[in-house]
Amino acid sequence: MRIKVGLIGFGRMGRCYLKEMQKSGRWDVLYICDVDADSRELAKRLSPESKIIENEQAIFEDERVQVVGLFALADSRKEQIEKAIQSGKHIISEKPVADTIDKEWEVVDLTENGENLSTVNLYLRNSWYHQAIRQFIAQGEIGELAILRICHMTPGLAPGEGHEYEGPAFHDCGMHYVDLARWYAGCEYKTWHAQGINMWNYKEPWWIQCHGTFQNGIVFDITQGFVYGQLSKDQTHNSYVDIIGTKGIARMTHDFKTAVVDLHGVHHTHHIEKPFGDKNIDVLCDLFADSVQTGIRNPQLPLIRDSAVASEYAWEFLRDAHTHDLPAIGELKILEQIRERRKNMKNGYGLLPK
Numbered sequence: 001m002r003i004k005v006g007l008i009g010f011g012r013m014g015r016c017y018l019k020e021m022q023k024s025g026r027w028d029v030l031y032i033c034d035v036d037a038d039s040r041e042l043a044k045r046l047s048p049e050s051k052i053i054e055n056e057q058a059i060f061e062d063e064r065v066q067v068v069g070l071f072a073l074a075d076s077r078k079e080q081i082e083k084a085i086q087s088g089k090h091i092i093s094e095k096p097v098a099d100t101i102d103k104e105w106e107v108v109d110l111t112e113n114g115e116n117l118s119t120v121n122l123y124l125r126n127s128w129y130h131q132a133i134r135q136f137i138a139q140g141e142i143g144e145l146a147i148l149r150i151c152h153m154t155p156g157l158a159p160g161e162g163h164e165y166e167g168p169a170f171h172d173c174g175m176h177y178v179d180l181a182r183w184y185a186g187c188e189y190k191t192w193h194a195q196g197i198n199m200w201n202y203k204e205p206w207w208i209q210c211h212g213t214f215q216n217g218i219v220f221d222i223t224q225g226f227v228y229g230q231l232s233k234d235q236t237h238n239s240y241v242d243i244i245g246t247k248g249i250a251r252m253t254h255d256f257k258t259a260v261v262d263l264h265g266v267h268h269t270h271h272i273e274k275p276f277g278d279k280n281i282d283v284l285c286d287l288f289a290d291s292v293q294t295g296i297r298n299p300q301l302p303l304i305r306d307s308a309v310a311s312e313y314a315w316e317f318l319r320d321a322h323t324h325d326l327p328a329i330g331e332l333k334i335l336e337q338i339r340e341r342r343k344n345m346k347n348g349y350g351l352l353p354k
């Protein structure tokens with residue numbers, strides 16, 4: 001039996017979910033809701049069998065709907081999660097699960113006390129490359145895990161382009177890497193020091209590097225910035241993890257098409273190149289469909305709590321950057337040029353639909 005789902009928010013992410021749900025054949029998309037008329041028009045074309053609506057209420061009132069997909073922006077999520085819990089729907093949520101940390105913890109309480117299944121799209125956890133690296137580490141191949149180095153710099157979302165409720169780059173995107181480090185460390189953060197720069201003289205740092213320790217002694221550094229050559233003729237990016245143990249190392253890098261994993265362990269050396277897999281929404285939806293159908297939550301599914309913890313530390317690292325010297329380099333007019341260029345780009349890093 002196909003699982004009946006209602007999707008709320010049909011922007012960049014909502015469209016990815018629809019595509020994967022249609023491809024898998026395991027879902028019946030009964031509703032698509034968006035407040036924007038153009039997005040609803042597109043939804044009608046892409047999913048003629050769905051009911052396309054402007055007001056989300058019908059989704060929560062329809063007893064046939066088993067799962068809601070919450071893919072609008074962070075400011076509407078808490079209310080939607082409350083309605084989902086009240087109406088007994090399972091929840092697939094985008095991150096962050098609300099627009100302030102207090103509301104995120106309320107959402108954690110709500111979902112953990114409810115009967116229904118819930119998960120959040122911390123997509124890196126569902127990637128084949130991080131699964132492969134974690135397995136290698138678990139086999140003891142690199143000895144004891146000691147150093148986590150994570151970097152993600154792209155000419156991506158510029159300030160003022162959207163996602164304002166999601167926070168500056170280090171929160172909106174960086175919370176994935178804050179989550180990833182914690183997931184690898186298997187432990188909570190203990191100490192940190194964050195350095196930022198107010199690129200183009202924008203009021204918030206759009207590049208941050210944070211380093212510190214976990215309670216189990218593992219050290220980390222995370223570098224995240226959507227400041228990577230937005231005005232270069234041919235844009236590029238730099239994204240990697242570099243994981244160092246007492247005996248071996250594991251690392252990966254990708255170009256958004258192919259991911260390359262190098263594993264150098266005490267017994268084995270592997271070089272693996274496979275398609276990147278984008279946001280792994282197919283994996284998330286499959287794991288969730290399995291969980292709904294069996295009634296048993298797949299342990300690989302990220303918890304709403306994981307998202308709240310990552311969000312809280314991403315905000316904290318941002319706050320920490322504000323307490324240190326925070327230089328500004330460049331001028332706001334460069335940022336205007338960047339926005340103008342991105343407005344006209346058809347193919348680029350992290351472009352939101354027009």
Ligand SMILES: NC(=O)c1ccc[n+]([C@@H]2O[C@H](COP(=O)([O-])OP(=O)(O)OC[C@H]3O[C@@H](n4cnc5c(N)ncnc54)[C@H](O)[C@@H]3O)[C@@H](O)[C@H]2O)c1
Nearest residue numbers: 009010011012013034035036039072073074076094095121
């Ligand atoms: N997990 C990830 O890797 C990842 C990547 C990108 C975005 N996201 C998250 O997904 C969410 C959506 O991001 P996006 O890039 O698709 O943004 P987007 O701006 O492209 O799409 C958001 C859509 O939601 C609609 N919307 C806004 N408020 C609404 C409401 N109350 N009810 C119904 N529709 C509403 C908008 O009209 C828009 O079509 C964000 O919270 C973002 O943080 C997560």
